[in-house]
Amino acid sequence: MATTSEETIVLLQGVPVFSTLGADDLAQVAEVTVPRSFVTGEIVFREGDSGDTCYVVRSGRARAIREHVDGRSIALATFGPGEIFGELAMFDSELRSATVEVIEPTVAIAILGSDMRRLLKTHPDIALKLLISLGRRLRETNERLARQSFQTVQSRVASVLAELVAIARSQGAGETDVLIIATQNDLAQLAGSSRESASRFLATLERAGVITQGRGKLVVHDPARLEGYVY
Numbered sequence: 535m536a537t538t539s540e541e542t543i544v545l546l547q548g549v550p551v552f553s554t555l556g557a558d559d560l561a562q563v564a565e566v567t568v569p570r571s572f573v574t575g576e577i578v579f580r581e582g583d584s585g586d587t588c589y590v591v592r593s594g595r596a597r598a599i600r601e602h603v604d605g606r607s608i609a610l611a612t613f614g615p616g617e618i619f620g621e622l623a624m625f626d627s628e629l630r631s632a633t634v635e636v637i638e639p640t641v642a643i644a645i646l647g648s649d650m651r652r653l654l655k656t657h658p659d660i661a662l663k664l665l666i667s668l669g670r671r672l673r674e675t676n677e678r679l680a681r682q683s684f685q686t687v688q689s690r691v692a693s694v695l696a697e698l699v700a701i702a703r704s705q706g707a708g709e710t711d712v713l714i715i716a717t718q719n720d721l722a723q724l725a726g727s728s729r730e731s732a733s734r735f736l737a738t739l740e741r742a743g744v745i746t747q748g749r750g751k752l753v754v755h756d757p758a759r760l761e762g763y764v765y
């Protein structure tokens with residue numbers, strides 16, 4: 535999808551790591567970005583790949599997962615509009631630390647590492663903001679994993695749904711009947727549970743009238759009642 539420089543500048547202005555840049559500097563960044571689009575299920579990059587590019591999401595959603603040798607995987611983070619991922623490649627030539635998979639049709643802009651490092655040299659404050667962003671993401675992941683270790687499967691799945699509802703609302707969804715684009719397997723991975731366990735709990739929520747399930751999506755009718763399952 536083609537985008538104008540002005541649209542890219544507006545997008546970059548909303549990304550915290552670029553928020554201190556002036557219009558001229560943002561225009562320079564916009565000039566070196568490359569538009570990218572991905573379909574649902576597409577892998578942007580895999581854990582262990584070499585990489586020298588970061589991405590800013592314009593629309594859609596992707597997630598970072600770590601994969602185990604036995605085939606299991608755990609979701610580390612999700613990325614929506616205005617969020618950046620792959621930024622570790624900006625600092626060194628280490629291999630990708632996680633796999634990033636697209637979970638709904640996504641449009642993004644890509645920034646090559648060489649261009650980003652040149653920007654970091656002239657704007658050290660961006661490097662600081664990147665480190666703060668990475669630290670926040672690490673804390674959020676650690677807190678979620680610690681919380682999940684003390685929660686039941688039901689509470690973990692409910693927590694994940696509540697987080698997705700919050701994201702949907704931040705993007706304009708209403709207070710009730712919130713559409714969530716995610717499969718049962720997606721929710722199970724985010725909650726660190728088996729698909730079967732997540733499926734049983736989702737069926738319980740559906741019988742209670744809290745949600746309605748569809749193919750690859752569900753609607754949370756009553757987010758307030760959903761919160762009652764989180765403990």
